[in-house]
Amino acid sequence: MTTLVIAEHSNTELKPATLHAVTAAQQIGSEVHVLVAGAGCAEAAAAASRIAGVSKVLVADNAAYATQLAENMSALIAEVATAYDAVLAAATAGAKNVMPRVAALLDVAQISEITAVISADTFERPIYAGNVIATVQSTDARKVITVRATGFDAASAEGGSATIEALSSAHDAGLSRFIEERVAKSDRPELTAARVVVSGGRGMQNGDNFKLLEAVADKLNAAVGASRAAVDAGFVPNDYQVGQTGKIVAPDLYIAVGISGAIQHLAGMKDSKVIVAINKDPDAPIFQVADYGLVADLFQAVPELSSSL
């Protein structure tokens, strides 16, 4: 069985999420290939060829894939996929946009956000905001799968020496056009890859107060996250949202500040190794999942925390 992993990358860099998808792919089939589609993506392809356990890297380097437009990417992947038994990608916003199209073009189901591989056709995936784990079996000959990165360890980024093969096909559907991307630059680690995450909720009261959390994050080399309520209120940008419908994180340490602990928020962080909650309401549901709970006013506790680290 040969599996194909679709790389998540920025043309110059391979995103760590890819390494988790490679691990899932190795559990499904013995041989793993990686597809890097982009424009000017030789560096990302070279990085992919160094992943331990990858034997071949396919590179589609073409302007049509520069901004990962779903219509173009899915046509390419569906074409390449016919040579494979399973196609996987980490469940990033990019892959969620593209992979269901690949499945539809191949006339197969997509298995979304698997957290465990039971066998080559059977997987575990959370449903209902993680309140239920379903064991599902695909009856399709070819599998299209997205992988929840928190369910699988990262494959080693070094140690492999895969061959690199260029693909010439260019698919430009001409249906959509990239206009712009507004991406906040930050020196902090990415939310989904950080070892420590400090998140704030409605209790933060405004965006300015997130500086309190940033002070803690600076000390711990942490990413900063938020609840939906904090994002909706405009305290922080949308890509901070942790939860069922935001990002799924499982850091070594998750510190929830002024967050009540709605099931939709818990769905995004309850697999963290250690959870800390700081909340002034002793009955807040977040305390039910917290390893260490501190009932306190965050405006006192958080500055105290950053100065004692």
Add this chain to the structure above:
Amino acid sequence: MKVLVAVKRVVDYNVKVRPKSDGSGVDLNNVKMSVNPFCEIAVEEAVRLREKGVATEVIAVSLGDKSCQEQIRTALALGADRGILVETDAELQPLAVAKLLKAVIEREGVQLAILGKQSIDGDNNQTGQMLSALAGMSQGTFASKLDIADGKATVTREVDGGLQTLELSLPAVITSDLRLNEPRYASLPNIMKAKKKPLDTLTPAELGVDVTPRVKTLKVSPPPERKAGIKVGSVEELVDKLRNEAKVI
């Protein structure tokens, strides 16, 4: 321009569902059912397009058993003009839903389809993308802003690093993210009016779609429980525990 919105009947987001003790499925006895929140946002967006004169008609479509009529009526009360129920007792998976919606779109000559980005039960996040691929329509998923002018749709999308803007040719499929709009509440007069709006029923057979599931659910189980934690009395104690007990800082 005709706009189709898909409205899915799901367990209300306030309900904490549990697997049945024999693992055969999820216990849905007597739980409150609602319109999937993302679909409510989709309906709101479509109705606003009609109010702005961009859309001529908003058709709310749900797929499932008879009880989905309730969710169609909710959409009609929020301002959709008419409803279509694709009625079946079969378990519908995203690929089948996408094929059925494509057939409805072709029948009705729809130019714009708005779906939720994800349903809060299956959490699949697939149907809109599949529909777009099958129908050869352009795609704008996870939308937080939508403008339609001069035969094009400009859509701002929530992506991992921030926001992305695309220009799409029509016909297009849009899936709604949380911040696309804030849905209105249905007023009592509108709920009454909705009862008189047309609601047609079709079947998968009439639409020529095979809905056989491709994925079998072998069992469902509860997630691993976290063991109960402790309350600490001070920041000092917290830092001590994190350093010396949990060893995470």
